[in-house]
Amino acid sequence: MSRKGKDNIVKGAIYASAGFTVFVLIAIIGFVLVKGLPGISISFLTRNYENKTTYVTVTAVTNLYTEDLQTGYIDPLGITLKVNEDGKLEITGIDKDSPCKDALNLKGISYPVKKGDLVASVTPLNDTTMKMKVVRPGGGIVPMIVTTLYMILLSLIIAAPIGILSAIFLIEYAKPGKLRNIIHFAIENLAGIPSIIYGLFGSLFFVKLCQLKYSILAGALTLSIILLPTIITTTEETLKAIPKSYRESSLGLGATKLQTIRRVVLPNALSGILVAVILSVGRIVGESAALLLTAGTVAQIPKALFGNSASGATLTIKMYTLMKEENDLTTACAIGIVLLVIIIVLNFASKTVTKKLLSRKSA
Amino acid sequence: MKKAIALSMIVIFAVGITACRSNSANSAEVETIVITGSTSVEKILNEMKDEFQALNPDVVIEYTGSGSSAGITDTKAGTNNIGASSRELKNEEKEDTLKSEVFAFEGIAVIVHPSNQTVSNITEEQLADIYTGNITNWSEVGGRDHEIFVISREESSGTKSAFEELVKLGDAGGLGGNAAVLEGNGPVQAAVAGNENAIGYVSFSYINDTVKPLRVEGIEPTVEQARSGNYPLSRPFIFCYYDDKVTKAGKAFLEYAVSEEGQEAVEHQNGIRID
Amino acid sequence: MNIRTVSALISTVLHYYNTYTRLYYIGICRKGLLKMVRNRKRELYEKIVETIFLLCALVGVISVIAIIIFVFYKGLHPFFGTDAYSFWDFISGTRWAPGSDTYGVFYMIAASVLATAGAMVVGVPIGVLTAVFIAELAPKRAVKWMRPAVELLAGIPSVLYGAFGLGIIVPMIQVISPRAHGHSLLAVIIVLTVMVLPTIITLSESAIRAVPKSYREASLGMGATQIQTIFKVVLPAARSGILSALVLGIGRAIGETMAVMMIAGNPVQGIPNSIWSMVRPLTTNIAMEMSYSSGRQQEMLFATGVILFLFIMIVNLTLLRITHKAGEK
Numbered sequence: 001m002s003r004k005g006k007d008n009i010v011k012g013a014i015y016a017s018a019g020f021t022v023f024v025l026i027a028i029i030g031f032v033l034v035k036g037l038p039g040i041s042i043s044f045l046t047r048n049y050e051n052k053t054t055y056v057t058v059t060a061v062t063n064l065y066t067e068d069l070q071t072g073y074i075d076p077l078g079i080t081l082k083v084n085e086d087g088k089l090e091i092t093g094i095d096k097d098s099p100c101k102d103a104l105n106l107k108g109i110s111y112p113v114k115k116g117d118l119v120a121s122v123t124p125l126n127d128t129t130m131k132m133k134v135v136r137p138g139g140g141i142v143p144m145i146v147t148t149l150y151m152i153l154l155s156l157i158i159a160a161p162i163g164i165l166s167a168i169f170l171i172e173y174a175k176p177g178k179l180r181n182i183i184h185f186a187i188e189n190l191a192g193i194p195s196i197i198y199g200l201f202g203s204l205f206f207v208k209l210c211q212l213k214y215s216i217l218a219g220a221l222t223l224s225i226i227l228l229p230t231i232i233t234t235t236e237e238t239l240k241a242i243p244k245s246y247r248e249s250s251l252g253l254g255a256t257k258l259q260t261i262r263r264v265v266l267p268n269a270l271s272g273i274l275v276a277v278i279l280s281v282g283r284i285v286g287e288s289a290a291l292l293l294t295a296g297t298v299a300q301i302p303k304a305l306f307g308n309s310a311s312g313a314t315l316t317i318k319m320y321t322l323m324k325e326e327n328d329l330t331t332a333c334a335i336g337i338v339l340l341v342i343i344i345v346l347n348f349a350s351k352t353v354t355k356k357l358l359s360r361k362s363a
Numbered sequence: 364m365k366k367a368i369a370l371s372m373i374v375i376f377a378v379g380i381t382a383c384r385s386n387s388a389n390s391a392e393v394e395t396i397v398i399t400g401s402t403s404v405e406k407i408l409n410e411m412k413d414e415f416q417a418l419n420p421d422v423v424i425e426y427t428g429s430g431s432s433a434g435i436t437d438t439k440a441g442t443n444n445i446g447a448s449s450r451e452l453k454n455e456e457k458e459d460t461l462k463s464e465v466f467a468f469e470g471i472a473v474i475v476h477p478s479n480q481t482v483s484n485i486t487e488e489q490l491a492d493i494y495t496g497n498i499t500n501w502s503e504v505g506g507r508d509h510e511i512f513v514i515s516r517e518e519s520s521g522t523k524s525a526f527e528e529l530v531k532l533g534d535a536g537g538l539g540g541n542a543a544v545l546e547g548n549g550p551v552q553a554a555v556a557g558n559e560n561a562i563g564y565v566s567f568s569y570i571n572d573t574v575k576p577l578r579v580e581g582i583e584p585t586v587e588q589a590r591s592g593n594y595p596l597s598r599p600f601i602f603c604y605y606d607d608k609v610t611k612a613g614k615a616f617l618e619y620a621v622s623e624e625g626q627e628a629v630e631h632q633n634g635i636r637i638d
Numbered sequence: 639m640n641i642r643t644v645s646a647l648i649s650t651v652l653h654y655y656n657t658y659t660r661l662y663y664i665g666i667c668r669k670g671l672l673k674m675v676r677n678r679k680r681e682l683y684e685k686i687v688e689t690i691f692l693l694c695a696l697v698g699v700i701s702v703i704a705i706i707i708f709v710f711y712k713g714l715h716p717f718f719g720t721d722a723y724s725f726w727d728f729i730s731g732t733r734w735a736p737g738s739d740t741y742g743v744f745y746m747i748a749a750s751v752l753a754t755a756g757a758m759v760v761g762v763p764i765g766v767l768t769a770v771f772i773a774e775l776a777p778k779r780a781v782k783w784m785r786p787a788v789e790l791l792a793g794i795p796s797v798l799y800g801a802f803g804l805g806i807i808v809p810m811i812q813v814i815s816p817r818a819h820g821h822s823l824l825a826v827i828i829v830l831t832v833m834v835l836p837t838i839i840t841l842s843e844s845a846i847r848a849v850p851k852s853y854r855e856a857s858l859g860m861g862a863t864q865i866q867t868i869f870k871v872v873l874p875a876a877r878s879g880i881l882s883a884l885v886l887g888i889g890r891a892i893g894e895t896m897a898v899m900m901i902a903g904n905p906v907q908g909i910p911n912s913i914w915s916m917v918r919p920l921t922t923n924i925a926m927e928m929s930y931s932s933g934r935q936q937e938m939l940f941a942t943g944v945i946l947f948l949f950i951m952i953v954n955l956t957l958l959r960i961t962h963k964a965g966e967k
Binding site: 003004006011013014015016017018020021022024025027029031032035161162163166169172173174182183184186187189190191192193194195196198199200204228229232233234237240241256257278279282285287288289293316319320323329332333336339343346347348351 | 698763772786791801802832
Binding site for chain 1: 393395402405413414416417418419420421423425426427428429442546547548549550552553
């Protein structure tokens with residue numbers, strides 16, 4: 001076959017491969033969108049996950065019992081009720097001066113009733129007060145979003161400096177030889193270790209041995225080990241790509257090695273380092289196996305770094321548990337949409353920043 | 364540039380943590396009860412949890428569904444306050460100080476795809492043979508001529524242990540290699556709903572119109588039949604705990620679970636009360 | 639004025655002159671000393687910083703060693719001492735039933751190996767060719783959205799691929815499979831391929847782009863076509879980057895847990911004999927039972943981890959050797 005013929009076949013294969021990749025992307029995103037869009041709503045994005053049922057006492061005089069409640073305005077309480085699609089009574093309107101806003105829960109702490117709450121029961125207590133059972137509907141992903149953000153920040157703070165400095169050491173300081181080979185070998189092994197083994201290690205070492213219990217710190221520490229290879233390898237490739245002449249001319253001008261690194265090498269490597277960070281953030285957002293065994297699956301905002309109440313489910317973990325336990329593909333894909341949006345925003349941000357860096361450099 | 368990013372990240376993080384600390388400082392006296400274990404008890408437990416937290420606003424209950432065996436192991440290791448299980452404690456798990464409390468019973472339903480018209484009843488022996496791989500075709504039990512897609516549960520599942528014990532699967536040869544292992548009641552229900560030739564078993568609370576429950580030994584899988592003992596596949600839901608690890612709030616919750624209000628929750632969710 | 643006064647004057651002047659000169663020289667020496675001290679300070683500073691760099695680089699080594707020690711210690715424990723479990727039974731067994739003290743992982747090894755091999759066989763050509771497309775052939779307009787598209791694919795979490803697998807791939811396979819179920823080796827291979835693609839594409843593309851323009855220009859200048867240039871000059875030059883992409887890809891495929899857990903079927907025994915068979919990869923075995931296992935079962939899970947480890951190390955060693963050979967060129 002002629003050269004041109006062969007070339008065209010190869011070209012065809014190349015185009016087909018690229019087309020396949022694009023097709024895969026569209027298929028996945030399309031599926032998640034189609035399945036998940038029905039689940040997206042303002043309340044999905046702003047509410048807590050768990051329904052919260054509270055008994056409140058309201059200073060109002062009514063003679064209403066639960067059976068008397070129906071759609072309409074309830075004067076003494078200053079609220080408008082409506083039967084929603086699940087057959088429950090929802091508060092669709094609440095007056096500015098409604099006594100429900102000053103409601104107290106059973107411990108005497110203020111618990112203002114809000115629009116959107118469901119009224120499950122009412123009982124008059126005495127002449128001046130009555131008891132109401134309100135359910136604040138959950139179904140939102142706020143706790144997961146916050147947990148994910150915490151995880152990203154915490155893991156990067158630990159992993160990024162270590163990773164970048166390691167890469168600098170490997171490229172700038174280490175001579176080709178035993179030490180470098182050992183470190184490279186270790187890094188490549190780390191990269192190949194499946195996240196489930198990190199989960200095993202993290203759950204035994206950080207959670208049980210270090211007594212951190214299921215917590216975001218245990219999760220973040222495990223994650224930072226996972227991130228090291230990505231950051232180091234990408235930064236290394238970036239540093240490798242900086243021509244030797246840059247360094248040589250800087251040293252030739254009398255700068256020390258450190259100065260050269262700080263003022264010549266690093267600025268040129270910044271875009272690559274940013275790529276490393278973005279890949280890492282993507283990895284963190286997407287990590288589930290390791291976090292499952294270290295950070296737990298409770299849908300709450302962690303209130304501490306470690307110990308009790310420090311566990312939290314990230315978006316991915318919640319998506320997984322939704323699929324696993326409740327088989328709720330709609331809500332799961334709704335979370336998937338949120339994840340996609342986050343990833344798209346991240347990628348876009350990194351591109352913009354890189355462009356700015358490059359333009360500043362050439363200016 | 365990098366310094367600025369790092370600095371701002373640290374600042375954001377510090378602010379975030381301080382904000383959270385101050386939040387928890389407001390709700391300083393919050394007691395947490397950690398419950399882990401069975402996924403089958405989830406619906407009942409969630410309702411009990413909601414109500415109990417409403418009655419005791421300073422208590423927070425964290426529940427993770429990781430499987431009955433996981434819950435029992437966690438209790439023994441001290442990583443939770445209460446373990447939830449959908450099967451009795453095994454002999455090797457029992458300990459003098461490990462207490463258990465039955466708070467409900469629930470039936471296990473055998474489900475198939477709604478299009479499986481000709482199969483409506485199944486015997487325990489047939490179930491054992493299907494799950495061990497001796498029977499592989501629906502035609503052997505009165506259905507169409509097609510391979511049976513057998514769905515079982517993960518090792519940790521209390522439902523699995525209870526089911527296998529009740530149909531005497533061990534005597535028939537144990538679980539066969541033809542059975543898919545899915546985690547959790549939800550996926551089993553979804554898999555059966557999505558495959559015309561599937562058979563699986565789930566807790567009663569997971570039956571809906573996407574699946575068709577079979578009669579077992581001629582008995583309908585209803586709450587009444589399970590309560591009366593006619594329906595052969597039912598097992599207890601238990602909480603297990605140590606007295607010194609369960610905390611005061613945990614003890615209160617355990618009492619609540621077997622009280623009238625707690626049992627109402629059991630009834631709402633199609634479980635069987637303990638009385 | 640007499641001699642004494644004059645000599646007193648002269649000696650005073652001389653004294654001051656000497657002192658001044660001495661001080662002057664001492665001053666110079668001090669400046670020099672200070673410079674020496676400053677230089678040495680800077681040297682010390684640089685040495686300290688270099689040590690910090692070294693320590694950071696060693697964190698990776700320490701982590702690996704810690705993980706290996708942990709996993710291997712716990713994993714090899716059940717095969718020694720009293721009541722030891724036969725290692726051969728473990729490696730060659732085809733049934734996993736903790737309830738009856740049966741732990742055989744051969745069928746899982748087969749599952750993992752077949753699934754990974756399948757994913758690489760399909761994923762590497764497509765991935766590298768797509769990388770070639772983006773780096774060399776695509777018009778600027780296409781690159782503008784293709785690269786972000788691939789980076790997006792790279793960022794998609796594995797659970798999303800799992801949802802995709804469960805929602806689309808498994809039902810599809812159910813329809814075309816001669817068996818009754820969609821959970822199968824094929825489903826795992828498809829999902830793994832899709833997951834490995836972005837890793838391979840991104841890293842290969844970086845490697846290809848890092849090849850200096852001069853290589854291409856020289857080749858084209860000598861009369862080669864673009865395709866010839868790509869395959870005979872650029873790709874070989876980018877070999878080390880592409881190979882590390884491969885290693886990362888294999889690592890991702892062998893180690894993937896969440897996405898395949900819901901689509902593999904995970905039977906308790908049985909070597910997969912066709913792409914339609916259900917499989918239980920090593921990873922899902924660990925994930926499913928880890929949270930509650932104790933005693934021997936837990937140690938056996940770590941032993942499964944050890945097997946996983948050994949595989950990955952073998953892969954790493956082989957590819958590292960090839961990379962070094964290629965890199966030396």
